[in-house]
Amino acid sequence: MQPLNYRHLYYFWVAAKEGGIARAAERLDMAVQTVSTQVHELERALGYTLFRSAGRSIELTEAGATAARFAEQIFQLGEALPAAVREAANAQGVRLAVGISDALPKLAVRHLLQPAAQTPDLRLLCHEGDFGDLLAELALHRLDVVLADRPAPANPNLRVFSHRMGKASVAWYAPAALLEGVKGKFPACLAELPLLMPTTDSAVRSRLDDWLARNGIRPKVVGEFEDSALLATFGESGFGAFPATEWSFDELTRVRGLSLLGRCPEVVEHFYAISAQRKVEHPVVRQLLVQAEQSSA
Template sequence: MSTPLNYRHLYYFWVVAKEGGMARAAERLDMAVQTVSAQVRALEQSLGYALFKPAGRGIALTDAGVAAMTQADQIFQIGEQLPAAVRDAATGQGLRLAVGMSDGLPKLVVKHLLQPVLHDPRVRLLCHEDEFDRLLADLALHKLDAVLSDRPAPPNPNLRLYGHALGEASMAWFAPADVARKCKLPFPACLGELPLLLPTHHAAVRARLDQWFERQGLRPRIAGEFEDSALLAAFGRSGMGAFPASRWSHEELLQDRRMRLLGDTPEVLEHFHLISAERRIHHPLVQQLLSSARGAPASPAK
């Protein structure tokens, strides 16, 4: 039988790695350097491998130390979430759902994707927007329950992430009424006349839009490119140009009487994915999101 892991030793190792040295770790822990060093050596002896190596005047992680740090990060990140989880369960404050949103994902689409759980009064929703790769790192460390994205989980055996398709929606083109009135040609030819606002190439749908322009024989006059979809729509609404948006944004955009629907591009699809850190989903709200997506049509009704 293997010797049980001493989590106190692991915690001291974790602090040393975080602080970058024994002395800084000892200061943070309010302990003697010799005591911290002894605790780390005890962990190395129990694991059978050196976790640190000399590096100049300091120390650095060995390959074994990097592997141990990856696991320790997960353990102590989860531990930091324990008080809030216990408090919420004990006080009946509800179900916490921490969702990461890829920065290229339209905000109105995010609202649509999360709608199946928003009606539950127990839900306490925490939304984090960031770059795709950073969100995946946070998901792997269990800082997030799920990530919503416009692309599937990349193949990476080290992260062990799993993708789940949530559906797809066709794109449509919108413009303020005064911009739309300048069109002398029918859709889609009018897009060759108007200034256009587009997502940058970090959004998966941009490549599909460029291919569609090429098939239509259009040379777009690009007035602006935006990483943030909400900012793109805001500049579009201000009159800067026509812009594409998911059909799931259709109703909300047209509630603004100044906006006009120029036309649909049903052949240009935006795909949506939920990425989890586990193959079998245990979080009840994440299960509900997936169940709702599987029970809904792939594309919204027009």
């Protein structure tokens, strides 16, 4: 196959975004024939037809839709390149851009990133968001690593790799005022209390549901939260008892004054670092993985 001509790819990308050769030519202020020729050159180089007739207009073929997705990523990276180079040239110290899945407990994030705090002149950039969106940002190299409560799903279009960072069992907490009049011992007392739970998008939710069922508890769920920090805030305010990892114990009991209802070591949250390389190159991410492996050994 011939080397890819990025000028041809660019004209195709504009035509795909604009919905036709004529609209692309208008946007580019070029002749329709010129744009059409460039697109045909790209088709010849790739060996596949990228557009097909659809009435009086054209539409992308399956090959064209795939090419358009890759072109979108390529030119988004191109648009980000000047700012990234400028930032890298002016930056001091080590930069670490971390994507944090919104389902991941925030106190667990602090625990996972604690070893990085020892890095001299570290510049830590944390971005919280939807797991799928963060993986796309990682694949585009806008993030150095993504922290999540699950490994990346198998997807041939996303070349990312999951690395285990450890695990933590879950315990239940509540403010003392909420426990007045509660008669049962743990875990039976959970049937008497309003409960706050992570949403079903969270990997740990199904484990919690199974654990409650095994203990014969019919939960009164009064709130479900994607954001674990918001869940803990509502719990602290007295809306209900809630689960959190053992790593949160000191913060929730000593700092926030919540009561530990009990532990359920059978329910475990797993944590992963997801990178764009099988062999992690970023020195701080390597350090995090090594220390996580040592602490779990």
